Amino acid sequence: MAELGTMRVKSGLAELLKGGVIMDVTTAEQARIAEDAGAVAVMALERVPADIRKEGGVARMADPGKIREIQEAVTIPVMAKARIGHFVEAQILEALEVDYIDESEVLTPADEENHIDKWKFRVPFVCGCRELGEALRRLSEGAAMIRTKGEAGTGDIVNAVRHMRAVFGGMRRLQRLSEDELYSEAKNLQAPLELIRWVAEHGRLPVVTFTAGGIATPADAALCMQLGADGVFVGSGIYKSSDPSERAKAIVEATTHFEDPEILARVSAGLGEPMRGLDAASLLPEKLLETRGW
C-alpha cells in the first residue's frame, strides 16, 4: 500500500533541493524568471522581506489567489509562508497543496509561545533557527527541513553567518562530548535527548539545513555553501537588484560551483547594482526579525 506524508517523503523533498536556490517571488512573472534562472523552488509571498520591513504593519500568509497563480506559472515546487503558531494559515496552505510551508519569522508571529504542531500535517514544514537548540526544538515539533534565519530583508549576510557558525559549530561541539555530558547539554539546549544523541553521533541534523536572510550576491551564496549550508534561500536580494534575471542565474551557478573561485569571479561580473541593503548591526532590537520564534 502507498503511504503518504511519511517523514522520509517530507524530508525527502528537501533532500532533492540540496545544492539549489529557493527564491522569493511575489508574482507569476517573477516565478517564471526564477524557474528560468534555475531555481529549485520558489517561495510565494505577498511582499518580500525588504518591503515588509519598510512598510511595516502585520505581515500575514499570502492571498491564496496569488499562490494559485504562482503554482500555475511554474513546474518547480512552490512554498509559502505561515505565521509562527498560526496553524489555520498552515491548514489553508495545505489545502492549496503548496509543496512546503515555511513557518516564518518574516511574518508577524501569531503565538508568542507555541509553534505549529507540524506532525499533524501531511505537507512538510521548514523552520528557521539561530542556534542548534532552536533547530532541534523545531525538529521535535515535526519540521522536515531547517534553515538558519539570518536577518531577512537586509541584504547583509552577517547574521546568517553568525547563525550558521552557531548551528554547525554547535554540532561539532556535541560530537566531542561524552555520553554522560549529553544529558545536561539537552537541558542547556532545551532540546530532546534523542535528537541530541543523533546529532552527536552523526555530526549533522537529521534533515537538510539551508541558509536564509541577507544573501544578495553570488559570493554570499558560495560563502554559505562553504560554511556548510545544503542550499540557500534568496529573498529580497534578487528582485531588489537592478537585473533580477541575471543575478538569479549567477546565484544559481555560484551555489553549484561554490568551491570554484574562477567560476565565481566570472558569474559575479557585470550584474549591475545589488540591493542597497541595510547594515543589520544598525537595526534596533525591536526591528529584528531573527528574534521571533522560541
Place this chain on the structure above:
Amino acid sequence: MGTRPTIGVLALQGNFREHAATLRLLDADVVEVRKAEHVHGLDGLVIPGGESTTFMRLMQTYGLDEVVSRFERPVLGTCAGMIVLDRDHLDLVDVQTERNAYGRQVHSFEADLELADDPEPLRGVFIRAPRVEDTGPGVEVLAEHDGHPVLLRQGRFIVASFHPELTDDTRVHERFLDLVREEQLVRT
C-alpha cells in the same frame, strides 16, 4: 575480477551525496561531476534526483548536455535524472515521461514495488515523481506501480521514477554496477 569502477555522479544539485555514499558502499570510486571535463575516463554515470529544470539549465550552460549525450558507458537516472534522459530532453532513453504526474508534494508517497525477477519487494520513495506514460520497443520494464513502469532498462541505461538513493536498499545500484562491470570486461 575487474578493476574498481569509477562512477561519476552529476553534482549540479540534488541527491548526489546519497548516490555517492551508496556507490562507495558497493566498492566504487566516485567523482562529482560539475563540469564537462569531469566526465572524462568514467566507467559509469549517475544522474540523481533533483529539479530537472535546474539540471537542464546548468547542463546547457556548462556543456554537460553534449558530453552526457556522447558518453558511451552505463548511465543510471533517478527521478529528475530519468527526465533528463527521456525523449523530450537528451533523448537517450526511449520513454515519454510526464513531470509531477503523481501530484504535488502532499501526494508524494512510498510503496513496496514488486520486481520482475526478485521475490523481495523494493521500497520505492516517490517525491513529486515523474510518471512514465509511454515506452519504446527497446525498453524493458523491471517494476511497475499502479499500472505505470517505475524501473526500466534500455541497454546500458537504467532509469527509475523513484529514489533508490533515499533507502538503505542497494539493489538498484548493484544492478547498475553489474552493467558497469560487464561493460568494463567487454572493453578489456
